Amino acid sequence: MTAAAGSRPAGRDGWAQPDHRPAAEAGAPGGADRGTPGTAPSFHEMWRDLAPIGRNPESGGYRRFAWTGADTDCREWFKAQAETRGLTYETDRNGNQWAWLGDPAAGDAVVTGSHLDSVPDGGAFDGPLGVVSSFAALDELRARGARPGRPLAIVNFGDEEGARFGLACVGSRLTAGQLTLDKAHALRDADGVSLAQAMERAGHDPEAIGADPGRLARIGAFVELHVEQGRALADTPHAVGVASAIWPHGRWRFDFHGEANHAGTTRIEDRRDPMLTYANTVLAARKKARLAGALATFGKVSVEPNGVNAIASLVRGWLDSRAADEETLAAVVAEIEQAAVERGTRDGVGVHVTRESFTPVVEFAHDLRDELATLLGGVPVLPTGAGHDAGILSGVIPTAMMFVRNPTGVSHSPAETAAEDDCLAGVTALADVLEGLACR
Ligand SMILES: [Zn+2]
Numbered sequence: 001m002t003a004a005a006g007s008r009p010a011g012r013d014g015w016a017q018p019d020h021r022p023a024a025e026a027g028a029p030g031g032a033d034r035g036t037p038g039t040a041p042s043f044h045e046m047w048r049d050l051a052p053i054g055r056n057p058e059s060g061g062y063r064r065f066a067w068t069g070a071d072t073d074c075r076e077w078f079k080a081q082a083e084t085r086g087l088t089y090e091t092d093r094n095g096n097q098w099a100w101l102g103d104p105a106a107g108d109a110v111v112t113g114s115h116l117d118s119v120p121d122g123g124a125f126d127g128p129l130g131v132v133s134s135f136a137a138l139d140e141l142r143a144r145g146a147r148p149g150r151p152l153a154i155v156n157f158g159d160e161e162g163a164r165f166g167l168a169c170v171g172s173r174l175t176a177g178q179l180t181l182d183k184a185h186a187l188r189d190a191d192g193v194s195l196a197q198a199m200e201r202a203g204h205d206p207e208a209i210g211a212d213p214g215r216l217a218r219i220g221a222f223v224e225l226h227v228e229q230g231r232a233l234a235d236t237p238h239a240v241g242v243a244s245a246i247w248p249h250g251r252w253r254f255d256f257h258g259e260a261n262h263a264g265t266t267r268i269e270d271r272r273d274p275m276l277t278y279a280n281t282v283l284a285a286r287k288k289a290r291l292a293g294a295l296a297t298f299g300k301v302s303v304e305p306n307g308v309n310a311i312a313s314l315v316r317g318w319l320d321s322r323a324a325d326e327e328t329l330a331a332v333v334a335e336i337e338q339a340a341v342e343r344g345t346r347d348g349v350g351v352h353v354t355r356e357s358f359t360p361v362v363e364f365a366h367d368l369r370d371e372l373a374t375l376l377g378g379v380p381v382l383p384t385g386a387g388h389d390a391g392i393l394s395g396v397i398p399t400a401m402m403f404v405r406n407p408t409g410v411s412h413s414p415a416e417t418a419a420e421d422d423c424l425a426g427v428t429a430l431a432d433v434l435e436g437l438a439c440r
Pocket of ligand 1: 115126127160227388
């Protein structure tokens, strides 16, 4: 590994600086020793070509939102990667892109891939690392002379982050039948453009979307490689880990009802200030989560009337909470609610809690997970608190995830990074997994 590379500031394309030396000299991914057959672009070349697409020059972050121009450019990049390797390219009815080595209709396929869209001002690695690594791993398999006995495919799932229409994993949800046509057609972006309109403008038929069980039935295993969104690997000697599960998580809206009044004339003892109750609830959330080994975050808040010289009448805070199991999560949220109500009683503030969403725990297929860990020589097996397409698909087909070490753990930010050598280790690990699964 190159630990030093990870501590350098991220460059414009997300790589640690400096990144302007020739690929081979810099030890960059896909350098001359990669052995890529034919004219297939190396990892470094793929990364370089993808890097400028949808980058916001002011923040250095990415704005690759579903069915926008940047998304179209990413999708054209994917198609070109498939075609330059002689892979069979197709877009499915839900707008997910596929590149096949072998017969797509043969069944029992081994599929890898991730997504190319981003959150607002997201990092370079979340999603693209999995897609670029997939093409590079396929090249490595070919360079090894591996002979897959099962079809192999690389997928780019559409609209994973949900940055534009507010719902994550739209492409995989539709395919898995976890999002109805009506609900999909009702999705709108901040400008009022519907998902259907956006798809149509990008040249995709919105009437064709929907569950695709026939496609999923032809897949024997899905493995998603992703940059780690935490620091579990950072202090270990391992560049790559395997996912055990995705923590259950949910969102709860806390409404704190008080009484609006004058900030200059209302005596302290006469106030019913919901901001006070809210502030104490934020502190309680941190404490309860810490004691339970869980996570609890108030990251969004709205205030009425929102005046500097007015005691608020209503404070509305949104709690995001996650834990290793559903019992712990339920207990933590209940304790936070209890703390809010008790404090509200003292403050003369009414507290009302609404659960807005909940996602149960996702346990990745144990057989596949254990097989990956064995193929990779006993790498760490660790849970994650983030949702993924792999989490959606795990309910339908055997699914696994691999994580590449992230030295800072930062994600969904331009500061997201991974050392070049770790990315290369990820490519080799993915090639080992694909070979182990498809060539036995
Ligand atoms: Zn992602």
